[in-house]
Amino acid sequence: MLHSLLFPYRARYVGWLIFIPAAMLGLATFFYEFESNFLDVPVPSFFDDNFLLEKPTVPNTVNMTNEIAMLGCIIGLFLIGFAREQIEDEFISRMRLEALQWSVVANYAILAVLILVVYGLDFLMVISFNMFTLLLVFIGRMRWLMYRHNHQLLAL
Structure with a gap:
């Protein structure tokens, strides 16, 4: 029998532990515009709209709360969906x-x-x-x- 690329059975529970808080965080950022201050990350100026200016600009600060929530949802759902059955x-x-x-x-x-x-x-x-x-x-x-x-x- 061909070996399939599935996660172990217990990965489903880890997926639920990741997905539920990430989904709640995502809903909070979407509906209530919630942002955690400790997730403010400076981004280099080449990700800015003004990256073609001749003099370098101060790096912008971007809040990564929404990105963390989306990554958590994707990872959690992936673990839930592709975990092996008993x-x-x-x-x-x-x-x-x-x-x-x-x-x-x-x-x-x-x-x-x-x-x-x-x-x-x-x-x-x-x-x-x-x-x-x-x-x-x-x-x-x-x-x-x-x-x-x-x-x-x-x-x-």
Whole structure:
């Protein structure tokens, strides 16, 4: 049997421990404009809008709260989605593949609809949330398939 590139089973719990606080931090930064002062980081002037000026400018300070929240969500969801099951067999691998294919199709269908109905600066927000929809739909679909499979076995 071909060895798959999955995280250990316990990585799912680590993923939840990372995802939940990161999602709460992300929602706080999005809705309430929360920023932690200790995450203010100076950025070099070549990341500034005025990097073509002849004299160097003072480095800008950028707050990294939103970036930390997004990275935490992505890492947490990745660990949750790609952690091995307790009993990982060919049937589970097939369900995982089906869930991944289904989530890619659903993700791009959602994105196609939103491209047609969302314009301007709001589209940037749509793209930001679209980073998470693939993993969220994959995890939801995989858990649904596992739930259905487990309850079919109990019904027999």
